[in-house]
Amino acid sequence: MSLMRNVLLAGSTNPWLRERATKAAFVKRSVRRFWPGERLEDALEAAKRLKSEGITTILTALGENLTKTEEAEEVTRHYLDAFDKAAAAGLDAHISVKPTQLGLDLDRAMCERNMDRLLEKADERNNMLWIDMEYSRYVDPTLELYCHARAKSRRIGVALQAYLYRTEKDLERLLPLGPAVRIVKGAYLEPPDVAFPKKADVDENFYKLCVRLMSPEGQRAGALVHIATHDAALIGRLREYAATHAVPSSSYEFAMLYGIRVGLQKKLVAEGQRLRVLISYGEHWFPWYMRRLAERPANVWFVVKNIFG
Numbered sequence: 001m002s003l004m005r006n007v008l009l010a011g012s013t014n015p016w017l018r019e020r021a022t023k024a025a026f027v028k029r030s031v032r033r034f035w036p037g038e039r040l041e042d043a044l045e046a047a048k049r050l051k052s053e054g055i056t057t058i059l060t061a062l063g064e065n066l067t068k069t070e071e072a073e074e075v076t077r078h079y080l081d082a083f084d085k086a087a088a089a090g091l092d093a094h095i096s097v098k099p100t101q102l103g104l105d106l107d108r109a110m111c112e113r114n115m116d117r118l119l120e121k122a123d124e125r126n127n128m129l130w131i132d133m134e135y136s137r138y139v140d141p142t143l144e145l146y147c148h149a150r151a152k153s154r155r156i157g158v159a160l161q162a163y164l165y166r167t168e169k170d171l172e173r174l175l176p177l178g179p180a181v182r183i184v185k186g187a188y189l190e191p192p193d194v195a196f197p198k199k200a201d202v203d204e205n206f207y208k209l210c211v212r213l214m215s216p217e218g219q220r221a222g223a224l225v226h227i228a229t230h231d232a233a234l235i236g237r238l239r240e241y242a243a244t245h246a247v248p249s250s251s252y253e254f255a256m257l258y259g260i261r262v263g264l265q266k267k268l269v270a271e272g273q274r275l276r277v278l279i280s281y282g283e284h285w286f287p288w289y290m291r292r293l294a295e296r297p298a299n300v301w302f303v304v305k306n307i308f309g
Ligand SMILES: Cc1cc2nc3c(=O)[nH]c(=O)nc-3n(C[C@H](O)[C@H](O)[C@H](O)COP(=O)(O)OP(=O)(O)OC[C@H]3O[C@@H](n4cnc5c(N)ncnc54)[C@H](O)[C@@H]3O)c2cc1C
Pocket: 131, 132, 133, 134, 159, 161, 182, 184, 185, 186, 187, 188, 228, 229, 230, 231, 232, 255, 256, 257, 260, 261, 277, 278, 291, 292, 293, 295, 296, 299
């Protein structure tokens, strides 16, 4: 993985940089490309626009690693309201949360209770709650949260990261549950004893994990896979697998990020594929934005161009 990626990911947790970058007008201008705004209403407006193009959505409020229990309560209430507002707007918009937003670092039991409240709301609204995957140190508690929730309802999904060596085994453990799994490559800085250092290995693992979920065994168990990538080659290979193995279209969906590879998004929908776009909104965008820059260091040029308006 490139040096630039590592530098940008290290910068994502730097308070000095965050303080300065979030005040710079040119950074704010460049973030707009991937982010509809600070308010839930901005995200709902973006979701309505996508709906008119045949694209469903997932909403997530930015913010992670909270330090006060009151903040976790506030985030939980925010998402309860988001479920209601998405329903009132007639949107097919799932909600996705980070366990550390619900207080995982502060009090595990409280985080579980907050997750339960959101899942009850997802059930009430016939909607779906997703759990993001964060740094590798959170994988065990996140999967525990997922299994606890999955015992109560099917309306819960979890992200698994293809860059982690352990993910193949984690998926085998989850498969009998007929899980809803979002396969992603992984967006955090992880050491080589934890994550594949070579992109080609991550890509191959991504393919294998998606195929496992679409396999006859995965299908019998009732698995759903969100193929969450902008990688046209992987998307092509997985479409080919689905077509040649007659995988029902109800058991997989493509998922991409708001504002990224919009042309590919439109093409997939025009070709009859199901696509869900994840819309991130809210004021705490700095670490998330740095991860987006790290995914494609060419984006840094976009920031530079914005210095000149
Ligand atoms: C719906 C969704 C949910 C996600 N949830 C999580 C999660 O819970 N945990 C987690 O660790 N990660 C998550 N991610 C991020 C993911 O791990 C990757 O970092 C991200 O998707 C980029 O990888 P890629 O699969 O698109 O492939 P890459 O090989 O990185 O990119 C493929 C191509 O896509 C384009 N592209 C990719 N990223 C960008 C960008 N930022 N700007 C412009 N073009 C770009 C480029 O053309 C690139 O060549 C999520 C991603 C998606 C789409």
